[in-house]
Amino acid sequence: MTPQLILASSSAIRQQLLQRAGVVFDVETPRIDEDAIRAAMQAEQATPRDVADALAEFKAAKVAQKYPNGLVIGCDQVLEIGQRIMAKPDSPEDAGAQLRALSGQSHRLLSAIVVFENARPVWRHVGTVRLTMRDLSDTYIDEYIARNWESIRHSVGCYKLEEEGARLFTRIEGDYFTVLGLPLLELLSWLTLKGILRS
Numbered sequence: 001m002t003p004q005l006i007l008a009s010s011s012a013i014r015q016q017l018l019q020r021a022g023v024v025f026d027v028e029t030p031r032i033d034e035d036a037i038r039a040a041m042q043a044e045q046a047t048p049r050d051v052a053d054a055l056a057e058f059k060a061a062k063v064a065q066k067y068p069n070g071l072v073i074g075c076d077q078v079l080e081i082g083q084r085i086m087a088k089p090d091s092p093e094d095a096g097a098q099l100r101a102l103s104g105q106s107h108r109l110l111s112a113i114v115v116f117e118n119a120r121p122v123w124r125h126v127g128t129v130r131l132t133m134r135d136l137s138d139t140y141i142d143e144y145i146a147r148n149w150e151s152i153r154h155s156v157g158c159y160k161l162e163e164e165g166a167r168l169f170t171r172i173e174g175d176y177f178t179v180l181g182l183p184l185l186e187l188l189s190w191l192t193l194k195g196i197l198r199s
Contacts, residue, residue, distance in 0.1 A: 002196060003117070004070040008063035011154075013162070014075060014182045021188060023197065028066065030059040030074070038087065048080035049126050052112035057121060064116040071196065072116040077181045079156045081107040088156055092145050095158040099145070099168075102157065103136040106171075109157070111178045113187055123190055127183035129174030136168065144168075 005025040007015060018025055034055060041051045053076075060074025079086040081102060089095035108130050115123040136144075144164065145152070152158045152165070159165030161172075161179045177184035191197045 004067065005191075005196065006063055006067050006070045006072045008059045008072050008074045011075070011181055013160075013180050017177060017180060017182050017184050021184065023188075023191070025073075028063045028072075030062040032058050032062055034076075035087070038085070042085060048078045048085050048108070049110050049112075049128075051085060052076050052078040052110040053114065053124060053126055056112040056114040057124070060114045060116040060121070061119075064119045068119040070117075073187070074114045074116070075112065075182055077109060077111045077156055079107055079109055081105060086156055088154060089152070089158050092149050095145050095149070095152065096141055098158050099136060099141045100138070102133045103141070104133065106130055106132045107157070109174075109179055111181050111183055113183060115190070125183055125186045125190075127175055127178035127186065129172065129178045131169055131173075131179070132171040133168050134170045 005023065007018060007025050007027050008030045010029040015027060037055060037058060038051055041054060055076035056074040059076065060072045064072040086098055089098055108128055110126055110128050112126045113124065114121050148164055151160060151163060159168055172179065175183060175185065188197065192199045
């Protein structure tokens with residue numbers, strides 16, 4: 001019998017990616033204090049990769065308590081620029097500050113997946129993409145935020161590549177799905193090898 005597949009994420013784009021790939025799953029939003037976990041790990045000088053992986057694991061673990069017999073997929077994404085980790089913006093002013101810091105610079109997105117089975121982790125992956133942002137004028141940044149705030153307020157880095165955010169970049173090195181927050185090809189390959197998806 002195929003186990004129930006549960007996505008531990010409220011992200012609409014992650015849900016859409018799985019749905020469009022023909023994956024049948026349920027959704028359960030995990031209730032964890034991401035800011036507290038991230039701050040504690042940064043205080044211990046954890047790497048951005050470890051932070052992304054740990055947050056994905058916390059989310060999967062939380063939902064796996066409710067679905068111990070299911071396959072629970074936890075996800076998280078971290079933006080790293082230099083030695084700094086950026087979180088989702090708290091306000092349009094915060095978004096403006098983030099975009100000014102990213103303007104003309106390269107940064108990395110790390111998208112982590114951790115899958116729980118029988119309430120324990122059985123598979124994990126962290127995808128990495130390097131993005132180079134063009135030089136943005138203050139006027140454009142302000143207008144961009146005004147047009148897109150309701151969409152980008154839930155996005156680390158204040159952009160969505162599938163929307164106007166594509167205009168912010170001159171170069172992207174890595175997997176498109178990873179930018180969107182879900183290393184989809186690696187997850188689909190694992191689900192296929194496990195027999196959850198037909199090959």
